[in-house]
Amino acid sequence: AMKKVLTLVFVREPGRILLGMKKRGFGQGRWNGFGGKVEKGESITDGAKRELLEECGVTAKSLNEVGLINFEFVGDPVILEVHVFDTWDYMNSPVETEEMRPQWYGEKEVPFGEMWPDDEYWFPHMLNGKKFEAYYKFEGMDKILDSWIKEKTEQ
Numbered sequence: 001a002m003k004k005v006l007t008l009v010f011v012r013e014p015g016r017i018l019l020g021m022k023k024r025g026f027g028q029g030r031w032n033g034f035g036g037k038v039e040k041g042e043s044i045t046d047g048a049k050r051e052l053l054e055e056c057g058v059t060a061k062s063l064n065e066v067g068l069i070n071f072e073f074v075g076d077p078v079i080l081e082v083h084v085f086d087t088w089d090y091m092n093s094p095v096e097t098e099e100m101r102p103q104w105y106g107e108k109e110v111p112f113g114e115m116w117p118d119d120e121y122w123f124p125h126m127l128n129g130k131k132f133e134a135y136y137k138f139e140g141m142d143k144i145l146d147s148w149i150k151e152k153t154e155q
């Protein structure tokens with residue numbers, strides 16, 4: 001099947017996480033991290049930093065690999081391979097853009113009811129600093145048919 005490589009970046013402070021309300025396109029109306037497609041000739045990390053800057057004006061000085069998630073959709077041959085990162089080392093306060101409205105949330109107040117359904121399954125691994133791999137098979141945009149998640153010990 002066809003793979004589409006995408007990025008997802010979360011900006012962190014002790015006890016808090018930055019989320020963005022997606023204002024248009026895929027995932028519109030849901031809170032999420034910042035990310036998008038990886039362009040030709042661009043590393044995944046550089047693509048992640050570019051999207052973070054474009055979507056909320058934050059420049060990540062370094063990124064931590066947090067997880068790798070593959071998403072499959074019933075009836076669609078394209079698999080989304082989402083590389084998840086976080087950063088504690090960044091410049092500039094987040095600003096609203098055409099794409100995203102940023103807002104800080106306490107780690108215990110993450111609005112899972114207004115996010116992609118998979119998030120509540122893998123967020124705890126990210127918040128606990130554990131690297132993970134996961135797979136979610138979706139029917140439509142709201143129903144998870146199958147899934148697995150495993151923690152990765154450092155290689």
Ligand SMILES: CN1CCN(c2cc(NC3CC3)nc(N)n2)CC1
Binds near residue numbers: 034071082116138141
């Ligand atoms: C560029 N974006 C980054 C984030 N991304 C997703 C997807 C997702 N679930 C999949 C069923 C859609 N869940 C989160 N949290 N993010 C899709 C593509």
